[in-house]
Amino acid sequence: xxxxTTSPGAITTxxxxxxxxxxAVPDHSTSFSQDLVLWRERMPGGLHWSGLLRRGNxxxxxxxxxxxxxxxxxxxxxxxxxxxxMPDTLKSQSTAYIRKGLVCYSDMGRVLCSVADSxxxxxxxxxxxxxxxxVEKRYGVKxxxxxxxxxxxxxxxxxxxxLGKWGLGKRDVVPNVNFFSKVEVNDNGDMSFVANHxxxxxxxxxxxxxxxxxxxxxxxxxxxxxxxxxxxxVELVCWRSGTAGKDDPCRLSMPENGRGFINTERYYx
Amino acid sequence: MNIRIVESDLDPxxxxxxxxxxxxxxxxxxxxxxxxxxxxxxxxxxxxxxxxYNARDTQERYSLxxxxxxxxxxxxxxxxxxxxxxxxxxxxxxxxxxxxHDTVGGGACSSESNTVRYALEKRFMHSCRDNYMLGIADHxxxxxxxxxxxxxxxxxxxxxxxxxxxxxxxxxSGPGKYIEMRAExxxxxxxxxxxxLNNPANGYNPTPLRYLVWDAPSAVAGAA
Numbered sequence: 001x002x003x004x005t006t007s008p009g010a011i012t013t014x015x016x017x018x019x020x021x022x023x024a025v026p027d028h029s030t031s032f033s034q035d036l037v038l039w040r041e042r043m044p045g046g047l048h049w050s051g052l053l054r055r056g057n058x059x060x061x062x063x064x065x066x067x068x069x070x071x072x073x074x075x076x077x078x079x080x081x082x083x084x085x086m087p088d089t090l091k092s093q094s095t096a097y098i099r100k101g102l103v104c105y106s107d108m109g110r111v112l113c114s115v116a117d118s119x120x121x122x123x124x125x126x127x128x129x130x131x132x133x134x135v136e137k138r139y140g141v142k143x144x145x146x147x148x149x150x151x152x153x154x155x156x157x158x159x160x161x162x163l164g165k166w167g168l169g170k171r172d173v174v175p176n177v178n179f180f181s182k183v184e185v186n187d188n189g190d191m192s193f194v195a196n197h198x199x200x201x202x203x204x205x206x207x208x209x210x211x212x213x214x215x216x217x218x219x220x221x222x223x224x225x226x227x228x229x230x231x232x233x234v235e236l237v238c239w240r241s242g243t244a245g246k247d248d249p250c251r252l253s254m255p256e257n258g259r260g261f262i263n264t265e266r267y268y269x
Numbered sequence: 270m271n272i273r274i275v276e277s278d279l280d281p282x283x284x285x286x287x288x289x290x291x292x293x294x295x296x297x298x299x300x301x302x303x304x305x306x307x308x309x310x311x312x313x314x315x316x317x318x319x320x321x322y323n324a325r326d327t328q329e330r331y332s333l334x335x336x337x338x339x340x341x342x343x344x345x346x347x348x349x350x351x352x353x354x355x356x357x358x359x360x361x362x363x364x365x366x367x368x369x370h371d372t373v374g375g376g377a378c379s380s381e382s383n384t385v386r387y388a389l390e391k392r393f394m395h396s397c398r399d400n401y402m403l404g405i406a407d408h409x410x411x412x413x414x415x416x417x418x419x420x421x422x423x424x425x426x427x428x429x430x431x432x433x434x435x436x437x438x439x440x441x442s443g444p445g446k447y448i449e450m451r452a453e454x455x456x457x458x459x460x461x462x463x464x465x466l467n468n469p470a471n472g473y474n475p476t477p478l479r480y481l482v483w484d485a486p487s488a489v490a491g492a493a
Binding site for chain 1: 328333334335337338341342343344354356373374376377379381382383384385386388389390398413414415416418419427428429430431433434435436437
């Protein structure tokens with residue numbers, strides 16, 4: 001008898017998948033090691049970056065100063081209409097923020113990347129990004145004409161600059177993740193930025209479970225009350241992690257994520 | 270939780286549009302700047318998955334992040350300006366007899382997210398995203414999946430706790446409760462009357478909505 005036959009009323013789990021599908025998943029996840037590093041890049045504060053992170057590679061982002069902020073968007077490289085979806089990410093995991101053991105969902109029920117490790121316990125999902133008007137109002141103006149590459153930048157223009165390189169634009173700027181930042185709410189829903197949340201040396205490992213266009217900005221958080229333009233640099237380290245193993249904490253953290261990984265792995269069978 | 274109830278004195282008899290929208294279908298409609306749009310939860314606890322576009326340039330659309338940041342508060346209520354992706358006011362909420370409407374928590378249900386949240390076997394249940402795909406397929410604005418951004422869920426209650434959890438709570442809406450808003454620009458409305466049966470968003474019983482549109486008060490006065 002085939003074990004792959006679905007009987008009426010049966011609920012699909014990893015264990016019920018056909019053997020060939022299960023064997024496509026590694027037994028164990030891989031921890032960070034210097035031997036696995038593929039490339040490194042220092043990203044200055046206030047700047048923008050984009051790149052393709054292949055399925056099975058991880059991006060380690062390390063804060064190079066206290067109070068760093070990294071605004072991020074994620075798109076499926078092969079079908080860029082599929083992208084990080086904030087409400088789906090939050091409601092699937094009953095959370096309002098990102099932390100180790102959780103994942104970033106696309107609008108198609110798949111895991112773009114999983115947060116395999118982080119020593120920062122709260123990454124913001126609701127605080128949005130800076131734009132030119134906010135930066136001018138808060139910090140004033142420093143133009144390229146006078147300041148050259150010390151000019152003031154903002155996250156929205158950074159995102160649009162990078163999105164344009166992938167054939168994307170304004171229509172594709174969706175609610176983003178702000179790594180290393182924390183925005184709390186009270187019972188009335190009032191939002192407040194938590195100062196001194198992250199420290200130099202804090203890191204997050206994003207393990208890409210799909211081929212993903214990653215767009216980053218190191219502008220200050222939109223709700224950061226610091227009156228000075230002082231965005232912090234980060235280090236980007238890409239390393240060969242492989243995808244989530246059968247015993248991975250992100251996969252096993254809740255049944256929802258187990259199903260999200262099945263959807264994702266099915267896409268690449 | 271702060272609940273502010275403000276009633277409207279507009280008379281349905283004066284409305285220029287009066288439409289009853291059955292559950293599980295999409296609806297698109299354009300309203301003009303100054304017109305007033307009311308959504309009535311006819312039978313109670315019905316989630317109204319709503320996206321607004323600038324009718325003249327649909328690249329400008331509802332932005333949940335801009336809407337929350339403009340008031341540094343998660344929830345919608347009287348006085349809330351519903352903001353666009355260009356950080357401009359699209360509509361202003363002027364009356365509300367419910368008091369709680371979801372921003373971050375709901376998004377639109379989809380067959381894909383249902384596979385994650387409930388079971389892979391739920392893929393074939395009807396969903397708001399499927400309504401949206403069908404709704405935009407017919408529209409001359411040329412909307413695309415990219416334009417189906419995160420939406421408002423009127424009458425839905427998904428609080429974020431101070432500890433950072435999101436919980437789907439029973440709605441606090443009831444039969445006949447309504448929300449009313451004034452358009453600050455020409456607005457294209459896209460609504461899925463939510464067919465979700467897997468959580469309490471619709472009280473496990475999706476029901477019809479009623480929409481009323483009034484002309485701008487000055488225009489009404491001028492015609493009198």
